[in-house]
Each structure stands twice: as structure tokens, then as C-alpha cells.
Amino acid sequence: MTVKEGEAASLVDAYRALARRKALLVASLSLGALALAAVALTLGSAGLSLADVLRAVTGRAEDTVYRIVLHIRLPRVTAALLAGTGLAVVGCVMQNLLVNPLASDYTLGISQGAAFGAAVAIVFLGAGSTQSTTLDAVWVRNPYLVTLFAFLGAILTTLVVLGMAGLRRMAPEALVLAGIAMGALFSAGTVIVQYFANDVQVASVVFWTFGDLGRATWKELAVMALVIFPVTAFFILKRWDLNALAAGDETAKSLGVRAERLRPVGMLLASLAAAVSVAFLGIIAFVGLVAPHMMRRIVGSDYRYLLPGSAAAGALLLLASDTVGRTMMAPVVLPVGAITSFLGAPLFVYLLLRGRGR
Amino acid sequence: MPVAESTLTGEGLEITWERNALELEAVSFSYPSWDVLRGVTFRLRYGEVCSVLGNNGAGKTTLLKCILGILKPSDGVVLVEGDCALSLRPTERARRMGYVPQRHDGHHRLTVFEAVLLGRKPYVNWSAGRRDLEVVESVLGRLGLSHLSLRYTDELSGGELQKVIIARALAQEPRIILLDEPTNNLDLRNQVEMMDILRSEARRSGLCVLSAIHDINLALRYSDKFVILKDGRVQRWGGPEVVTEEAVEEAYGVRVKMVDLDGVRCCLPVAPGTSGNPGGKSQ
Known part of the structure; x- marks a missing residue:
């Protein structure tokens, strides 16, 4: 957007036009995500038309169609939209709070911490069970307890990250390396926990490593929504504070932002949102890194647009990944975490390279 | 006083x-x-x-x-x-x-207008109003930044960026x-x-x-x-x-001479003093 605007037009008008363009872009991304959701509902081994889906949602379809749509496809699509929104917002905010462009729930090991906590709750505390079939490797009985423990695991990691970031003014790369180390530690912990379960299956280990959107039931989705929506709303409310923080701590404080309070509070809320998604869907890599960076390139770093833009882009990205994952080699369903890694890693490298050239 | x-x-x-x-x-x-x-x-x-x-x-x-x-x-x-x-x-x-x-930090993809608008933070509750935008416009005009207002700050020179930061503070x-x-x-x-x-x-x-x-x-x-x-x-x-010459020498540990140049006082270092920090006026 380096176009030279006409000198005659007032700056206010020129800026307003730019702001409108950005808002429009964010709105169309959100609509795009919803449109893709509608399409995704029709895709799958049982071919359904948009009309079938509509009838099922309004409760006027035959039993099989109703079941496919409301118990298999709609929860899956909802999970994609929810988790995509949540993870993108989490990544976007963490990059700001830690002043680290490489930060995200996945790269800092926070997701791995959450997975460890969830595994502990399921295996040791009877909040669920690990089973032998690949399709239902992990079964959650008590979503609240699982969320709580996933959150505890995430908090533990977050506190270590905050401590390291604050204590030693670590370089961004160093912090991410430390995050990878913690992620590896927790992943190993999760594998070991699995071995204490009655029925040791590789499937349940894979469950935590590569997230899959197909597991969540409506009850678990409700818990996710109850966490992710308020957290997202909180950060959108704080978008000016986030902008101020991006300009540096001292500037933020001189603008009346309580940086020393916003940082830990924001990090804890963000890890809660990441934890709830990991607890029910497993670790979904790179969405929290790629979606915000894509949007930074497109709408810039102003959190008034970046935050909702990232949320929409995250939802779109995760839904697209999942739809590809379950239709590409149908009837085999690939875990979405694997797809996002495939889509996300090269795209991220591309964005970094393009950024260098500017 | x-x-x-x-x-x-x-x-x-x-x-x-x-x-x-x-x-x-x-x-x-x-x-x-x-x-x-x-x-x-x-x-x-x-x-x-x-x-x-x-x-x-x-x-x-x-x-x-x-x-x-x-x-x-x-x-x-x-x-x-x-x-x-x-x-x-x-x-x-x-x-x-x-x-x-x-x-x-100037490495953010913010337009100059957005970067200066941040200075309105103490006045904004929900979104920036007409007056906020007008204050930004006026500050940009006074600092000669109008032509850059829709450029991204990471594309600016050091001098331009410094002016943007001052503009942000003035927009407060x-x-x-x-x-x-x-x-x-x-x-x-x-x-x-x-x-x-x-x-x-x-x-x-x-x-x-x-x-x-x-x-x-x-x-x-x-x-x-x-x-x-x-x-x-x-x-x-x-x-x-x-x-004065004495005050500067005391503060910086450097001997200086004050001279009058067309009515403007100037301060010239003479030779490094012995007391304290001879490189005190570096940067």
C-alpha cells in the first residue's frame, strides 16, 4: 500500500479509505471461512448436497443424513473454526507480548505442555481412557478436568517462558530454542504417561502429536467456545494496548498502558486458549505462527485489524487444511496437524524470505 | 524563577x-x-x-x-x-x-498515520473518532510528514522515523x-x-x-x-x-572554550582534561 495518494484529498479521508479497505478485507476473510464451512459440510464419503445439509441443520432430513451432518461433519467444521480462531489469536498475541516474531503456542512448547497435562488427567485421574482403536484412541469422560490439567501444563510452560524472557532478555531465537527443548521434554513425558495406561497403543500417542479435529464432541466444543470466545474478546478489547506494547515497553507505559500487568495476564489467557484446543484436538502446529504472519503482510501490524484478521485467517487455514486432509486420500483421513505442518512450514519460509527482500 | x-x-x-x-x-x-x-x-x-x-x-x-x-x-x-x-x-x-x-522499534508494518494515531491512545475508548484523526493530520502537517502518511514505517529513513515518533508523542x-x-x-x-x-x-x-x-x-x-x-x-x-567553561569541564571532564559566533554561543573542546572521563562527550 505504498501508493501515493492524491495531494488534494485530506489525509483523514485517505486514511479512512485505507482503514475501510482493511476492514473489508477482514470481513471478506471471515465470510470466506463461513463459505468454506458450508462447502466442507457437503464433502465426504457420503455425498451430500448443500440442500441436504440445510435440511439436516433445520432438522428436516432423514436420520442418516441428520446424523452425518450433526454428529460428524458439523462438529468437525466447528472445531476447525474454533481452534483456528483460537490458535491464530494466541500466536498473534504471544508474538506481541514477547516481542518475538517466532512466538506461538507450538514453537514455545506451550501446546506440548498442555498435551502432557491432558494426558496426565486422562491416564492417572480417570478423566477419560485411552483405547485400542485408531479412530477413538483417546476418549474424554470429563472435559473440565482435562481442560484444567491441560491448562496447568500450559501455565507451567508459560511461566518458564515468561521467566526466561524477562530474566535474561533472551534473543527471540534463543527463546524459541528453549521452547523447542521444553516441547521435546513434555512430548517425551506424554509418551511415558501413555505407557502407564492399561492399553498401550501407538494411536493414542499419535493423537497428541498430530492434532485431529474429528474427536471433539459437542460438549467439548462448548467448553472450547466458552474459553476461546471470551479470550479473543479480551484481546480485541485491548487492541490499543497491544499496539502500544508493540512500540516498546517504555512507549507503552508513557501512553498509560500497564505493561507489567498486561504481559503476564495476556500470556496466561493466551495459554488457556491454546490449552483448551490442545486438550480436545491435540497439538495443531503452525496455525498460530502462519496465520498472523500472513495477515501482517496483508493488513499490517495494527492490532485493530491484525487481530480479527488473524482470527479469520486461522479459521480459514485450519478448515482448509482439514478439508484437504480428509478428501485428498479419502476414505483415509489424515490428521490435520500433519497437514498444517505441510502447508504452514513452507509458507512460513516463503514469508520470511519475502520479508527479507523488502 | x-x-x-x-x-x-x-x-x-x-x-x-x-x-x-x-x-x-x-x-x-x-x-x-x-x-x-x-x-x-x-x-x-x-x-x-x-x-x-x-x-x-x-x-x-x-x-x-x-x-x-x-x-x-x-x-x-x-x-x-x-x-x-x-x-x-x-x-x-x-x-x-x-x-x-x-x-x-520501527520494524512494524504500521503506516505512518497508524503509528501517529497510537498517540491518541490516552483519549480513545473504543475507536478513534473524527477529532483523533484530525489531530493526527494536523501533527503530520506541522512535522512535514503528510506525504508519507500512508507509507509503512519500516520503509522510512532514520530521520523520518524519528519524526514519526515525535509526531506520535505530539499527537498525545x-x-x-x-x-x-x-x-x-x-x-x-x-x-x-x-x-x-x-x-x-x-x-x-x-x-x-x-x-x-x-x-x-x-x-x-x-x-x-x-x-x-x-x-x-x-x-x-x-x-x-x-x-560556562567551568561547568562543562566539571560535568564532562573535558576542557572547553566558549566562543561567540555571530551572537550564538558555541562550545569547543580544547584538550582532554585529566579529571575523570576524557571520552565523556562521545557519541
């Missing part, structure tokens, strides 16, 4: 240019093993441009941060327009004081602006432009300008008042007359 010398509370005083915008009374700040500021006292009026002089480590940045409330003085009081700075709500403080830090519509070495890393033309802008803002709206600065000559050229810091103490403060 005859006016308001005795009234430190400032209760009920009208806002006039005669009134003190900023008053420091015995402000001290210490880290556990190091006293950075010791009993700093001085006063500034509206419309005055003041330079804080002193070598590296004299406590200039700490002083600015104590005034802003980013650091809490261990002793003494800072009065901002007559009110104790620490008792003001952060938002209210931000409406009265703007800050241009020494280091800032503060009564006092604090600047930490605003002319650092700027070429000669930009240095002069920067100081010109600040002085004209002071003359135009009664803004009180306080900047920590290394360049004594630039300070002499543009400032009304001077605060000379040495080891956290105010060595001298007052008008240009306090910046």
Missing part, C-alpha cells in the same frame, strides 16, 4: 505561561547498590525548551523515566502541572506527558514532552530540523520541552533552560548563563 517558587502544590492556580509545568523537588532514585539520582531539583515553565546535559551515566535517562512515572523515585516529588505525578492515573499522566525514548497533545537524545543518529540537517520543530511547538502552544542531549552546541542554540547533571546530582540549572 520568581514565579510559583513557593507554591509546590499548585492548587487552584490558573494555567498561564507563568506557571510551572514541571517541578522536581529533591528527586532521588537508587538501584540496590547504586544511587542514580540524588536530590534532583529544578522547575520548568510552559513554553520553555530545556536541555539536560551530562556525560553517559550521569542519570539523564533515569531522570526522564522518573518524571514519566516509568520508574518510581525512591525519594522526592515530581509535580506535573501541580499534581504529584505518581498520584495521577496512567491515562491522565499520558495526556499530560509525551515521551520519545532513545530506542524504539501533552503539556510536557520528554525526549531522550532526540537527535542521536541523525544527520546535521535532521538534527537542526528536529530542534526547530520542538522549539516552534513550544512557542506555538506553550509545550514544555525537556530533552536529554549530548550535543552541547545544539542545546545552546535551541534551549532556554539547562540542567547539568553530574553523578546524579544537579550541578547547575538555569538559563544559558549557567553553561
